[in-house]
Amino acid sequence: MDKEQLKIQMMDYLSGSMHEDEMNEFEKVLQDNPALQMEMQALMDTWDRMGNLKTPEPSEAMDATFFDMLSNEMDKQHQKSASKKFPLWLWPFPKAQWVFGLLLLSLGIAVGYFLNSNSEEIPVDNVVVNEETESVRQKLVLTLLEQPSANQRLQGVSEANKFEDADEIVIRALLQTLNQDSNVNVRLAAIESLTNYVDQPVVRQGLVQSIPNQESPILQITLANLMVALQEKASIEPFRQLLQERKLDTTVQKKIKNSIESII
């Protein structure tokens, strides 16, 4: 066996990537060759010794910086794609006609502007770009909320906070998160996000319906505080149901009783 081949086998043995037959055969080679056995042992010791080096965890600031960067890139991409959208069927017209047409259009706009200087300007381009950004953000939120990692789902809720006006799909996803997510922090973040839309009856109703589903004291207290702030009378019945739970924390019990009195 040549030296290179031997080195390859030593690395296979070390990394545990040998089949059982190969391993038995190689161990016989080692037994017959004490010098090689010593070298192998030395390599294994060094390999094991390397395992003493611990690696710390990256900070949360790294996540924040990354997602900011990604969000900016996505915004840039949407702006570009919006500006590139040009009706291809118009291309058969010669360039000169285009230039002339554009001149006429500019003239028309200028005249219109002077004749009607009081009318409000509508930033059409911005509206298109914003709509596209919102749609991509919606996809991102829905994808992140489905991830197994709680950290990613939190990121999803935080993305949802960036909507100027979340649509029904996002609100439904947030309500589902509030009712079904296994992580308390994610549920808490979902409540916080939903408070941006409490003027919508669906959201208020969803929050009220989620009261009996919550088992965590912090979530129960947060919902109680929110219902008092909203003066939501529909929440009284679910809170009364919750009070009948035997396992209910005593502090939560007191809080809910106070909340019911404040709402009535």
Add this chain to the structure above:
Amino acid sequence: MLMLKVKSGDLDKLGLLYERHKKRLFGFFYNLGNNPSVSEDLVQNVFVRMLKYRSSYAGNGSFAAWMFRMARNVNYDYHKKAARNKIAAGTDPEDVHVVTDGFSDKADMEDKAYQIKRAMAQLPDEKRELLVLSKYREMKFKEIGETIGCSEGAAKVRVHRALKELRNIFLQLETV
């Protein structure tokens, strides 16, 4: 497949790739001797490059190999720039070896880990990278070969040499 989606314009999939690989990349930079703060910046740079050069991703090899090739370049560029800045600031060129930033933490002088850091710092850059990829980042030799541009067999031989050199450095440090 996620990177192919990013390439075709589905940028939000980069978020999933980030979640999947951030710790591995951070560990790569940290194990190479960068301090945690620099390591985080370098992870960021890798993802910025992924976006910038996403069209170069062919999807016919391992994604990890493509990512670590980029990470190696990011690390190399960072240290080249840092060394240039130090020289420009009047530091003696012989003192310029910024790779060992994270290896000079006196708090863990007594620690076993410190000995390993010291020994690793004395390895040439290429050998240190090989050991970090194979031991700490648990890359297969085939992927290491793809990352550094050689065959699987050659990658094994090179890791073997690096490990042997590290062993010699350990022995030297123990006799000093």
